[in-house]
Amino acid sequence: MSSSDPQAPQGEPVEIHEGQPLVGRDLRTEELVFNMGPQHPATHGVLRVVIKSDGEVVRGLEPHVGNLHRSSEKIGEEIPYYQWLPYVDRWDYLAAMNNEHVACMAMEQLGGIEVPERAEYIRIIVAEVQRILSHLMAIGVYGLDLGAFTPFLHQFRERERGLDLLNHLSGARLLYHYIRIGGVKRDVSKEWIDELEVFLDAVEKRLPDYNTLLLHNHIFQERTCGIGIIDREVGVRWGVTGPALRAAGVDWDTRRDAPYSIYDRFEFDVPIGPSPVAGVSGDCFARHWLRVREVEESLKIVRQALVQMPEGPVMARVPKTFKPPVGEVYVRGENPRGELATYMVSEGKDRAYRIRCRGPSFSNIAVITEVSEGVMIADLVALIGSLDIVLGEVDR
Amino acid sequence: MTNESDTQAAPPEDPVTLRALELLRQEHPDAVVDALTTGRHPFIEVTADGLHEACVLLRDHDELLYDCCHLVSGVDRPDQEQIEVVYHLVSYSTHPGDAYRKRAEKNDPYVALKVRVPRDKPEVPTISDVWTGADWHERETYDLVGVIFTGREELRRILLPEDWPGHPLRKDWEFPVGYHGVPIVPPEAQ
Amino acid sequence: MPEPSAEDYQLDPELQSSVVLTSLEWLKGWGRRNALWPVSFGLACCAMEMMATAATKYDIDRFGAGVFRASPRQSDVMIVAGTVTHKMAPRVRRLYDQMPDPKYVIAMGACTVGGGPYVKYGYHVVQGVDLVVPVDIYLPGCPPRPEALIDAVRKLQYRISEKGGRTLRFDAVEKNREDQRHKAAGGEAAVQADA
Numbered sequence: 012m013s014s015s016d017p018q019a020p021q022g023e024p025v026e027i028h029e030g031q032p033l034v035g036r037d038l039r040t041e042e043l044v045f046n047m048g049p050q051h052p053a054t055h056g057v058l059r060v061v062i063k064s065d066g067e068v069v070r071g072l073e074p075h076v077g078n079l080h081r082s083s084e085k086i087g088e089e090i091p092y093y094q095w096l097p098y099v100d101r102w103d104y105l106a107a108m109n110n111e112h113v114a115c116m117a118m119e120q121l122g123g124i125e126v127p128e129r130a131e132y133i134r135i136i137v138a139e140v141q142r143i144l145s146h147l148m149a150i151g152v153y154g155l156d157l158g159a160f161t162p163f164l165h166q167f168r169e170r171e172r173g174l175d176l177l178n179h180l181s182g183a184r185l186l187y188h189y190i191r192i193g194g195v196k197r198d199v200s201k202e203w204i205d206e207l208e209v210f211l212d213a214v215e216k217r218l219p220d221y222n223t224l225l226l227h228n229h230i231f232q233e234r235t236c237g238i239g240i241i242d243r244e245v246g247v248r249w250g251v252t253g254p255a256l257r258a259a260g261v262d263w264d265t266r267r268d269a270p271y272s273i274y275d276r277f278e279f280d281v282p283i284g285p286s287p288v289a290g291v292s293g294d295c296f297a298r299h300w301l302r303v304r305e306v307e308e309s310l311k312i313v314r315q316a317l318v319q320m321p322e323g324p325v326m327a328r329v330p331k332t333f334k335p336p337v338g339e340v341y342v343r344g345e346n347p348r349g350e351l352a353t354y355m356v357s358e359g360k361d362r363a364y365r366i367r368c369r370g371p372s373f374s375n376i377a378v379i380t381e382v383s384e385g386v387m388i389a390d391l392v393a394l395i396g397s398l399d400i401v402l403g404e405v406d407r
Numbered sequence: 408m409t410n411e412s413d414t415q416a417a418p419p420e421d422p423v424t425l426r427a428l429e430l431l432r433q434e435h436p437d438a439v440v441d442a443l444t445t446g447r448h449p450f451i452e453v454t455a456d457g458l459h460e461a462c463v464l465l466r467d468h469d470e471l472l473y474d475c476c477h478l479v480s481g482v483d484r485p486d487q488e489q490i491e492v493v494y495h496l497v498s499y500s501t502h503p504g505d506a507y508r509k510r511a512e513k514n515d516p517y518v519a520l521k522v523r524v525p526r527d528k529p530e531v532p533t534i535s536d537v538w539t540g541a542d543w544h545e546r547e548t549y550d551l552v553g554v555i556f557t558g559r560e561e562l563r564r565i566l567l568p569e570d571w572p573g574h575p576l577r578k579d580w581e582f583p584v585g586y587h588g589v590p591i592v593p594p595e596a597q
Numbered sequence: 598m599p600e601p602s603a604e605d606y607q608l609d610p611e612l613q614s615s616v617v618l619t620s621l622e623w624l625k626g627w628g629r630r631n632a633l634w635p636v637s638f639g640l641a642c643c644a645m646e647m648m649a650t651a652a653t654k655y656d657i658d659r660f661g662a663g664v665f666r667a668s669p670r671q672s673d674v675m676i677v678a679g680t681v682t683h684k685m686a687p688r689v690r691r692l693y694d695q696m697p698d699p700k701y702v703i704a705m706g707a708c709t710v711g712g713g714p715y716v717k718y719g720y721h722v723v724q725g726v727d728l729v730v731p732v733d734i735y736l737p738g739c740p741p742r743p744e745a746l747i748d749a750v751r752k753l754q755y756r757i758s759e760k761g762g763r764t765l766r767f768d769a770v771e772k773n774r775e776d777q778r779h780k781a782a783g784g785e786a787a788v789q790a791d792a
Binding site: 049050051052056057077078079080081082083085086089090097098101104105148163164167168170171174184185186402403 | 636637638639640641642644645646648649652653654667669679680682684685688692714715717718719720721722739740742
């Protein structure tokens with residue numbers, strides 16, 4: 012907006028109509044450049060966004076990332092493969108099992124190791140349980156971003172149950188180091204499976220409560236329907252993946268269309284936007300609705316896996332020093348936030364030559380540069396929250 | 408790339424890489440240097456000058472439709488005095504389906520491109536005008552490996568601070584003594 | 598926290614229920630430790646455990662520390678939860694400076710205590726947040742359990758009651774930085790070579 016010249020003669024009196032912006036010869040407006048983050052309650056971590064705004068309306072913004080760059084790729088070149096594996100948990104720390112799954116698959120493909128059946132089923136079970144927990148967190152925290160505190164506390168109730176479950180299995184609440192090269196660390200017991208079934212029933216029973224609090228809530232719908240639309244063309248061009256892309260109507264789920272591990276043995280639907288409840292394709296509401304639907308689909312997958320799981324060993328015979336032959340591999344998997352991919356290059360040593368990770372949130376957050384033109388700042392918070400980013404995998 | 412003798416079955420060739428290679432050789436024969444179409448990671452090596460037109464073809468051709476640049480990586484190879492820039496491209500418009508998965512050793516229909524540039528002058532033309540998502544990946548490759556992408560808006564660091572010394576993922580990079588007053592103890596001293 | 602009992606001062610029994618005899622220092626400490634308002638400063642994975650501690654199962658609000666303020670100007674304690682990188686370090690320092698006295702810092706998680714798993718080859722990770730801000734309580738763990746964070750808050754509360762709740766001085770940070778430089782230069786071996 013240009014500033015008006017104070018020396019200029021006064022113009023005609025401005026008639027003010029409702030809804031019209033109040034810009035007259037006397038009013039001087041400027042574009043304001045300000046900073047959101049890296050410490051901010053609604054940026055989901057250390058994300059810094061430099062916003063150029065005209066009052067409350069965003070005219071342009073630039074995300075600055077790298078505040079959590081922990082150099083795990085360089086560390087991968089310095090230490091052996093199996094020692095490096097715990098760093099993988101810390102990329103997307105809300106979906107640790109999924110990260111481990113992808114990284115271990117990459118190493119196994121490099122080394123030509125075949126994972127036993129039972130271990131594959133256990134991997135799918137924990138990966139889908141982790142997806143449920145991650146989506147629950149996303150649902151609750153999104154409510155928190157928009158000002159609703161109750162769903163956040165409610166989802167923590169189910170999440171604590173699930174975290175206890177994974178704690179009993181692996182020994183840790185958040186960063187497990189459970190999926191190892193060649194299988195999983197230890198077998199599941201009958202008691203754990205009973206606990207798992209209790210957890211699944213509890214989540215299934217509580218999902219309608221979350222929907223009442225958020226999805227069917229009039230205020231939530233006003234704040235998210237039609238807001239922050241990322242349509243198909245923009246999403247694909249920017250490399251957006253996962254629920255954010257499926258909400259735009261793109262029918263792709265790596266578990267179904269390029270299945271890894273044993274995902275081709277399960278029957279599950281892939282929900283795509285727009286949501287039938289409200290809203291349009293690619294808006295914040297569709298992304299949120301999609302995550303709720305994906306929790307339901309994950310419940311299905313876990314139940315099928317429990318039925319199909321055979322007996323057997325849970326770890327393949329892997330040599331003590333894991334030295335895959337010279338080669339490279341590119342593996343992608345469907346993480347709760349999108350497609351996590353790992354490109355690993357091996358030169359025949361016990362440590363990798365180059366490990367490159369593609370965190371889905373890296374591309375998901377880049378897209379706000381384009382879609383935030385003309386958005387109000389409060390809607391920007393809704394947009395960032397609906398993309399569900401985790402800075403650990405943005406910065407690695 | 409070598410064919411086995413008749414008594415042993417030839418390793419399966421990746422159909423998507425083969426098709427992309429055929430079309431590239433047809434439209435832009437000067438761009439293609441080399442290709443590996445078998446194994447777990449088939450790729451097509453292109454020249455730095457031919458990269459842009461190859462990418463446009465891969466994105467726009469009706470049979471290919473690689474509409475997403477999934478990843479751009481840089482690999483430092485000091486023993487060959489080269490830096491490899493590897494592009495992984497993915498399509499959300501085509502679904503090869505079960506028929507593809509049964510034929511290929513890799514089950515994922517991506518296409519990998521490689522560009523090899525000399526280590527002392529690592530310049531590669533940008534493809535951020537072909538796929539906007541490649542912009543941030545290119546910035547990261549510049550930031551960590553030091554590859555300079557030409558023909559684009561100003562190349563800035565993305566993960567590391569603006570005044571960070573050097574490119575850490577180079578094999579000959581050394582730890583700085585400290586950064587703005589905060590000392591760093593290098594791994595040798597630990 | 599030993600509260601001065603009535604026997605110490607030989608108060609009349611009728612007065613015991615309505616009069617409290619104490620020192621001003623103790624009273625200040627009591628007020629400060631039972632209303633420690635943290636600034637919400639979650640950086641990485643430990644932030645998830647900090648959120649879990651604030652949620653209903655572990656509920657840090659029972660100890661007075663549940664009111665997470667978004668602005669550092671309204672808070673008492675900074676729970677640095679997550680890895681501090683060199684890019685982030687000046688911001689951590691600035692936030693610490695913006696907090697009014699008396700202020701405390703809990704270094705939560707192995708990354709803030711001493712660099713954590715990234716200390717050896719992680720070039721961008723500050724090897725311990727005590728190189729940036731003075732730390733009162735170190736809480737190791739990767740990530741520490743919510744019970745451990747509650748223990749850290751309790752320890753901070755004991756420390757406030759003992760020492761009256763004064764802010765640590767910045768000299769501690771300089772000393773830590775000197776120690777690191779000494780270590781980087783070769784540590785004891787360098788000292789002996791000089792001698």
